[in-house]
Amino acid sequence: MQLPAPEENxxxxxxxxxxxxxxxxxxxxxxxxxxxxxxxxxxxxxxxKLGQAIAESDAVAVMRAAHSLKGELGYLGAVEASKASRALEHMGHEKNLSEAAEMFASLERHLAALHRAMKVSAGATR
Amino acid sequence: MLIAEDDPIFRRVLESWLQKWNYRVITLENGLDAWSILQQKDAPQMAILDWMMPGLDGIELCRRIRSQQPGHYKYVLLLTAKGSKEDIVAGLEAGADDYLTKPFDVNELRARVRAGKRILELQDALLSVQTELQFQSAHDHLTGLWNHGAIAGLLQREAQRSARMGHPLGVMMADLDHFKRINDSYGHQTGDAVLREVAGRMLASVRNYDYVGRYGGEEFLIVLTECTASALAATAERMRACISGTPVATDAGPIPVTVSIGCVTGHATGPSFPKGEDLLHAADTALYRAKNNGRNRVEHAPETRMASQSHAAAQ
Structure with a gap:
């Protein structure tokens, strides 16, 4: 996977x-x-799953996948990524996916940054 | 403790904590698997169910648990990411005992699980008291045999059952000979020990599906299901011999004890079957004869005549 640079801010x-x-x-x-x-x-x-659901405009599937991600991210303290998945869950719930692709891209960026951060921290701790 | 949660992270968190708190944990990934476990006889008493699960969600699982046959109560903790009042009310109305909103922390989970455990322990205590009271209300405290009310009821019930099934019913009335003398010479404590030992010998003399009850002070009523007249005669004689054969060992030394027994067999004659009271009366009369004829003996009521008499009386 190609990892975009984390946002500076x-x-x-x-x-x-x-x-x-x-x-x-x-x-x-x-x-x-x-x-x-x-x-x-x-x-x-x-x-x-989430990407596929957005591609297929399946609002219910978007809601489900985003819901699961939101829960896990929130639990692990990944605030920004959790917010993005919550927004996607809401879009799925409202059956309005017009901005879903954009939000999905943002979620991907957050997750990539989180992935790196987890790897680094885990490596440092263990 | 059963955990049904499709999310691997929350499943692992719950499992890890509950195991740390010494719960035996079964984890499942979907509602249908959870339901099949919960229907088993020795199913876990407490369940943590995720609201949103594939197959069968937590709410539907709650409903199914509550519509089960009444048995041991199951304490259900519903896990939800939804925080709205409506959702919580819906969960509780579906039968959940309590709920937990994700992301929950370790202290909250522990407190809620403890609350559930208290409820289940309370229920266990109530059930064991109930079982104990049920036993006490039907049994004689001294001997552990059926008490007067219970054995009288059993005689009625078995007379009716025998009538319907067309089976013979054996009834014995047994009375210890000169029991008052034992009490007077050795004291009540020794008398009680004798009664306990005699009760044990009576039980040993009958089949384990026969009923032995303490009908009065030293009087016993024995009800033998599906028992022919000849089997009854053999049982009564065996019981008499078992009681008189070996003196009862007590703190006051060995005490010889004998018993007199009156027997009757209830048979269906035509459309009628003797009632419980008729059988009781006939056995009592036979017992009197056994006493008058020298004690330590078995006497039989003239059963067929007794039955037809009762038939005639009923007409």
Whole structure:
């Protein structure tokens, strides 16, 4: 996958509220990294589903895939990516996908940045 | 604890925590698999169900759980990403006991699971008290046999059943000989020990599907289903011999005990079957004869005549 450069104005903190997520897990860092690994395996599938749903203008499928992503991203503290998927979920719910492709591209960028950040942090911690 | 959650991250979080808190956890990825587990006999008592799942969602799963045959209560915690009041109300109305909004934190989950555990423990306590009370209300405290009310009811029920099935019914009235003397010479405690031992020997003398009840102080009523007159005679004699054969060992030393037994077999004659009271009365009369004829013996009521008499009386 081609990874676009992260946007300059998105600080690591906004990209990824990791501390908060670890706190939610009762401070269990080990579990947190395990969840990140699961996420890194899972999110490409969801992203692919979402992209396909947008391409096929399937609003219900957009809502479902975006909903799952939103939940996971929110849980792992990925604030910006979670916001983008929430917006997509809402578009699916409203059955108005006119701006979905644009939002999807933004979500992809956030996820790519998150992916890198997770890899780097995980490498540094372990 | 059953967890039904399609999202791998939340599934892992829940599993990890609950295992850490020493719950036995079954995790499933969809509602249909969860439903098939929940229908099993030894299904988990607590379930955490995700609202949105493929196949069968958490709400529908709640409804199915609540429409199940009444048995052990299942505590259901619904997991939702939706935070609106309407959604929460819909979840609770579908039968959820509580809900948890994603993203939940570890303390909230623990508190809600504990609340559920308290409810289930309370229910377990109530059920065991209920079972205990049911047993107590039907059993004699001293001997553990059926008590007066229960054995009388069983006689009625079995008389009716035998009439319908066309089976013979055996009834015995047994009375310990000179029991008052044992109480007077050795005290009530020893008397009680004798009653307990005799009760055990009575139970050992009958088939395990026969009913033995303590009808009065030292009087016992025994109901034997599908029992012919000759089988009844053999059982009664075996019981008498078992009780008189070996003295009862007590703290006050071995005490010889004998029993007198009156028997009757209920048979269908024509369209009628003797009622429970008729059988009881006939067995009692036979018992009197056993006492008058020297005790430590078995006497039989003239069954066929008894039955036809009752038939005639009913006309």
């Amino acid at each position: 998105v600080s690591e903190k906004v990209l990824w509220g990791k501390d908060e997520a670890v706190e939610r897990l009762g401070g269990d860092e080990e579990l947190f990294w395990e969840l990140c690994e699961i996420f890194l395996q899972e999110y490409p599938k969801l992203l692919q």
